[in-house]
Amino acid sequence: MIYEDVDPQLLAFLHNPMANTTALPPAGKRLNWRSRMLYKIPALRRLICPEQVQSILWEKLQANLEQARQSLPQYLFEDNTPLNPNTVHRFTDQLSRYFRIEVAPAGHGVSSAPGSDTYADFSKAYTWAALEYTCNRIAENLQLRAVHNLSILKNANLWLCYYLSEIYFLIGHGLLTARLVGSTLHIVPTAKLQRRIKGYWLAEVTEANSKISDTRTLYDMAGLLQKHGRLNPDLRGLLISQTLDKCLSIHSEYLSAAMIRHPKYNYLREIVDFAVHLELRVMLGERTTEEAYLRTIVSPATVDMINSALAGRAPTLDSASSFIEYKGGMYVRGALNFKYGLRKFVRYLLGTATVNGKEADFGQLLGAGFEKDYVLNYIRKLNDPRLEVFGEFKPGNNAKIKGYDIDLIVRDVEEDIYYFIQVKYQLSEIPTYLSEQCQLFLNANFRTGFVRQLAVLRDNICDESIRQKLSQHGLAGAHAGNSHFVLLHNIPFLNFYELDGIFFYEWNLLRNILRDGRVQVRKDQHITEERVLSKPRMHRPQEMVDAYFNQSQSGTQMTEHYDVYCRANTRFVFDELDVICKLL
Structure with missing residues (x-):
C-alpha cells in the first residue's frame, strides 16, 4: 500500500463516508454529458474512460450512502448472541448473501495451489477479515456497538458503501483503476500498486501469522487454567512478559532498574494479567467473569482503579469498554481483538492513573526505554x-x-x-x-x-x-x-x-x-x-x-x-x- 501524498478531501471521505459525501467528487472530474449518454447503452460502456468510470462510481456511492443514512433506523437492532465458533456462521452467512470471494483458476502451465480445502480456508479467512474490518469502521463512525454487527450486515447497502469507499479512495490515488464492460465493473491494481503488492501482502501475512501464534499460546494457557484452576506464579509472570513484548513492545529483560521500580510499571503488569485472564476464560467459553474472581488474580487496588475507569462507559468501539465492559459486578469481554483492545485498554487506564496524586508521563519513559535500552541492547546481545x-x-x-x-x-x-x-x-x-x-x-x-x-x-x-x-x-x-x-x-x-x-x-x-x-x-x-x-x-x-x-x-x-x-x-x-x- 502507499500512504503518502494523500488528498485531504479524499481522506476525510475515507475516514467517515457517511459524514463527508459532497456534490462534487473529492477526486477526478465530474461526470460529463458524453459519459452519461454512453452509460445508458450497456454495449457502449466500455468506451467510457477510467477517470469517468471513477465519477460514475462516486455518484453511485453518494446516492447509496444517502439512502443508507435515511434507512438506518429501520435496520438497527441489538443481537446479544455471543460470538464463538458455533455462532460465527450467523454473520458470515448474512454477508455471503451479497458479498463473496472468488479464486480464478490457475493459468496454463502454472502449478495450482492445493485443492478446494485451501480455497475454502482462504475464502473463509479473508471473508471474516473483510466482515470484521468493515463492520468496525461502520460501528466507530456511527457510534454503534458489537451487538449491532448483525444489523449492520443485514443492511447490505450500508456495508457495501463502506467497503467501496476504500476502493474509491485507492482509485482516486492511482492505485486501482476501474473499467466498465456492459454491466460489469472491473477494478484492478495499477502498476503503481502492483510494484508494492507483494511486500504489502507479505507484511500483512507475517502480522497475521504472529497473531495466530500468539493466540495458540493463549489457548495452551487456557487449557492449563482449566485443568489446574490457576496458573502458577512463574507461568503467569512469563505470560505477562510475553504479552507485554508482543503487544506493547516492552521487554522486561531490557528495562532499566528505574523503570522496573516505577509504580505504573507494576500497575501495567497487573492490567495485562487482568486482561489475559479474561481472555483465557473467553477461550474456555466464558464471556463474562465475576469481579470476585479477578480480585484473587490482581490486587484489590488495581481492580478498584479499573472499575472506576470503566464505570458507566458505553461499549462503543472507540472506548476502552469495547474491550472489557464492567457492569453489575461482572466483566464482559467486548468485540475488539486482543492485541488492539489491550493497547486501547492500557492507554485508557494508564492515562487515568496517578502516582502520589501526580500525573506521571509513563508513556514517554517507555518510549525512551524502547529506544535506548530495548532495541540497542537486543541487537548487541545478538553477538x-x-x-x-x-x-x-x-x-x-x-x-x-x-x-x-x-x-x-x-x-x-x-x-x-x-x-x-x-x-x-x-x-x-x-x-x-x-x-x-x-x-x-x-x-x-x-x-x-x-x-x-x-x-x-x-x-x-x-x-x-x-x-x-x-x-x-x-x-x-x-x-x-x-x-x-x-x-x-x-x-x-x-x-x-x-x-x-x-x-x-x-x-x-x-x-x-x-x-x-x-x-x-x-x-x-x-x-x-x-x-x-x-x-x-x-x-x-x-x-x-x-x-x-x-x-x-x-x-x-x-x-x-x-x-x-x-x-x-x-x-x-x-x-x-x-x-x-x-x-x-
Whole structure:
C-alpha cells in the first residue's frame, strides 16, 4: 500500500463516508454529458474512460450512502448472541448473501495451489477479515456497538458503501483503476500498486501469522487454567512478559532498574494479567467473569482503579469498554481483538492513573526505554560478528547543522554498510484502518522521524562538520554511498516500505530479519525454524521480500498462498453493476 501524498478531501471521505459525501467528487472530474449518454447503452460502456468510470462510481456511492443514512433506523437492532465458533456462521452467512470471494483458476502451465480445502480456508479467512474490518469502521463512525454487527450486515447497502469507499479512495490515488464492460465493473491494481503488492501482502501475512501464534499460546494457557484452576506464579509472570513484548513492545529483560521500580510499571503488569485472564476464560467459553474472581488474580487496588475507569462507559468501539465492559459486578469481554483492545485498554487506564496524586508521563519513559535500552541492547546481545552497533548520534548545542536525531547505527562489517536508525515508539495508538494509516503520515511527531531527524543527516552527510563528528564517533567510514536510513517503529504495518530513500520496519519483523529472516513453521503441534535470508540487507526490501518465497518449506507454502491471493477477487452487486474487484 502507499500512504503518502494523500488528498485531504479524499481522506476525510475515507475516514467517515457517511459524514463527508459532497456534490462534487473529492477526486477526478465530474461526470460529463458524453459519459452519461454512453452509460445508458450497456454495449457502449466500455468506451467510457477510467477517470469517468471513477465519477460514475462516486455518484453511485453518494446516492447509496444517502439512502443508507435515511434507512438506518429501520435496520438497527441489538443481537446479544455471543460470538464463538458455533455462532460465527450467523454473520458470515448474512454477508455471503451479497458479498463473496472468488479464486480464478490457475493459468496454463502454472502449478495450482492445493485443492478446494485451501480455497475454502482462504475464502473463509479473508471473508471474516473483510466482515470484521468493515463492520468496525461502520460501528466507530456511527457510534454503534458489537451487538449491532448483525444489523449492520443485514443492511447490505450500508456495508457495501463502506467497503467501496476504500476502493474509491485507492482509485482516486492511482492505485486501482476501474473499467466498465456492459454491466460489469472491473477494478484492478495499477502498476503503481502492483510494484508494492507483494511486500504489502507479505507484511500483512507475517502480522497475521504472529497473531495466530500468539493466540495458540493463549489457548495452551487456557487449557492449563482449566485443568489446574490457576496458573502458577512463574507461568503467569512469563505470560505477562510475553504479552507485554508482543503487544506493547516492552521487554522486561531490557528495562532499566528505574523503570522496573516505577509504580505504573507494576500497575501495567497487573492490567495485562487482568486482561489475559479474561481472555483465557473467553477461550474456555466464558464471556463474562465475576469481579470476585479477578480480585484473587490482581490486587484489590488495581481492580478498584479499573472499575472506576470503566464505570458507566458505553461499549462503543472507540472506548476502552469495547474491550472489557464492567457492569453489575461482572466483566464482559467486548468485540475488539486482543492485541488492539489491550493497547486501547492500557492507554485508557494508564492515562487515568496517578502516582502520589501526580500525573506521571509513563508513556514517554517507555518510549525512551524502547529506544535506548530495548532495541540497542537486543541487537548487541545478538553477538553477530557481522554487525557493529553504535549508540545515538545527535548534534551538539553549537553544531552548524541541527535537526537530525539518530538513536543507533548498525554497521554491516562485511559489506561496510551503515544503517542510521531513528526509533519511534507508540504505547497504544495503533492505526487500524487505512484512513488512520494515512493520517499517521500527516502526524507531525511521526513525520519528524523521517522528514527531519533522518533526512537532515542524509542530505548533509558530506558536510565537513558532519564528517568531523562522524570521525569522532568511530563512523569515519560512513559516506553518502554506503549509508542508509531506517525508521524503526512498533506499529503493525509499514514493513518493507520505502519513501524518499528512507526504509520503514516494524520491530517484531525487524528482529527476525536481524536473525537472518527467522521463520517459524508449525505443523500440527510441532514448531520448526528456518532462516530465509543470507543477511539483513535493510536497504533492499524487495530482495528480502523475494527471499521469503524461496525453496524452503516456509517459502513453498508462502508461494502457494500468494499465488491464490493473486488470483482472488471480491464479487458483489452494487446498484445495478456486477463488481469484480481485486482482493487487497
